[in-house]
Amino acid sequence: MDSMFAPSHLSRRHLLQLGTLAAAGALPLITVRPAQATPAMLASAIRNLVGEANIKVGKIRLDIPPLVENGNTVPMTVSVDHPMTPESYVKSIHVFNEKNPQPNVASFHLSPAAGRAQVATRIRLADTQKVVAIAKLSDGSFWSATVDIIVTLAACTEEMP
């Protein structure tokens, strides 16, 4: 039995070795899904919101300190320079980021009774990155603002005690 199978066993091993080499050559890199959102995810999250509409730059203001020491709590104020009347008002404000695990930060839905289109909160930033705010007006137009922020201590990376 042994002698009968020995040659085939050898050739099988050779085949396997060849196969492994071939596979290694064909797939030099296996792409690993990143643990953070990518600019492509940011772009698709924005597309999801605006659809085919054109996004204009301006009207909206995004206030975040440009240099952040602690990414765990970053004050952010977003305001839109637009009147708030029942005929024409800011419907919603959406904030996105580039490199947190998820591209969405928050969405705020306003009503004409707001008086002023301004919202403040505190956010987390996992890395030095871009933050994008988009305002949707009642006439269906979209306005955007982008801010680059340097983060020295990133959020989300620390282990639980």
Add this chain to the structure above:
Amino acid sequence: MAAALVNVPAKAKRGAVIEIKTLMSHVMETGYRHTAAGEVVPRDIITSFICRFNGTEIFRADLFPAIAANPFLSFFTTASESGRFEFEWIGDNGFVANATASITVE
């Protein structure tokens, strides 16, 4: 357990634009952190915040893990009449918290 802090002016002139500030104590666990043993800490965040004035929704926010712990929100409204603001926070694991504040408009 859920402690809310709400700041609304007690009095305002009719037509004045007033600022409302809210703070809710909550860990806002992102779901992206690991324990030392390598296990993912399950997500536990507040996903939405709603503010109503005399029953009508005036402000709503959808929150994501990128919101810092103890979510703070500040927004504006026009003081049109005296009444009551109702605040509601809704989150993971059946989290619901409420708060109210009254305003007198002259």
